[in-house]
Amino acid sequence: MIKLKIPDKIQIKAEDDILKTRQVVREVSDLMGFGIVNQTRLITAVSELVRNALKYAGKGTMTLKKIEKSENIGLMITVTDRGQGIPDIELAMKDGYSTSRGIGLGLGGAKRLVDEFKISSTVGKGTIIEIIKWVD
Amino acid sequence: MQKIPILKIEDNLIVSLQFDIDDRLALELQTDLLNEIRRTKALGVLIEISALDMVDSFMGRTLSDIAKMSASMNAYTVVVGIQPSVAITLVELGLRLESVHTAMNVEDGIALLKDLKTTDTETND
Numbered sequence A: 001m002i003k004l005k006i007p008d009k010i011q012i013k014a015e016d017d018i019l020k021t022r023q024v025v026r027e028v029s030d031l032m033g034f035g036i037v038n039q040t041r042l043i044t045a046v047s048e049l050v051r052n053a054l055k056y057a058g059k060g061t062m063t064l065k066k067i068e069k070s071e072n073i074g075l076m077i078t079v080t081d082r083g084q085g086i087p088d089i090e091l092a093m094k095d096g097y098s099t100s101r102g103i104g105l106g107l108g109g110a111k112r113l114v115d116e117f118k119i120s121s122t123v124g125k126g127t128i129i130e131i132i133k134w135v136d
Numbered sequence B: 001m002q003k004i005p006i007l008k009i010e011d012n013l014i015v016s017l018q019f020d021i022d023d024r025l026a027l028e029l030q031t032d033l034l035n036e037i038r039r040t041k042a043l044g045v046l047i048e049i050s051a052l053d054m055v056d057s058f059m060g061r062t063l064s065d066i067a068k069m070s071a072s073m074n075a076y077t078v079v080v081g082i083q084p085s086v087a088i089t090l091v092e093l094g095l096r097l098e099s100v101h102t103a104m105n106v107e108d109g110i111a112l113l114k115d116l117k118t119t120d121t122e123t124n125d
Helices: A015-032 A038-056 A089-093 A107-115 B025-041 B055-073 B082-095 B108-125
Strands: A010-012 A061-068 A072-081 A116-122 A125-135 B007-009 B012-016 B044-048 B078-082 B101-103
Touching: A010 A015, A010 A038, A015 A038, A015 A061, A015 B101, A038 A072, A038 B007, A038 B055, A038 B082, A061 B082, A089 A107, A089 A116, A089 B012, A107 A116, A107 A125, B012 B025, B012 B108, B025 B055, B025 B082, B044 B055, B044 B108, B055 B078, B055 B082, B055 B108, B078 B108, B101 B108
Parallel strands: B012 B044, B044 B078, B078 B101
Antiparallel strands: A010 A061, A061 A072, A072 A125, A116 A125, B007 B012
């Protein structure tokens, strides 16, 4: 039995860190028993969220947590930044909406790839996005 | 510093992405490919991505941009080797690889490029 070691808070400061967060999520989700498609969904969602944090806030953090509900286990990933916050979350979640050079699939796209998606944002203070994917 | 090699075979440029690449490297590849198209007068670009375990919106847009930019320089772009899990995720994410032709593997990709170029010549005649 391989002991699952989940790394502490990962700092997101530079473009390289997007790659690093993807690698960490790949390793952890693989050890937790996620199938290849769900691993890919998780990595892709994380890539979108981490890039958003970097692009809009300049930096942020990512934390991973193994969670349990009845018989099922899941992975909860939280991406936090202290940027400008999102004034209109509903608008920001819409496909095609982007205030930068992106194509505006980041938030809405990430939501479609996971089982649970929670966002809270305060203008001037920052944004916290929490995603959960269950193994089964 | 890492750099993605671009090979030229006949009038095609061939790139194989062998590892997960960051945004900077993806944009560098875009510029390098366009410079190589101009230098070699290549008519086709083949990008092999079977080693990529994910394509997010940034990577997807970069591939799409490469195809559109190459097209404006008279070269077709074919992306080959997309993993099933990547194909599923691309669709769920809502990403369309606009202007990008796809094929299963390098061999099919080369054949497709040949077809595209032939059709082009016929239409022009």
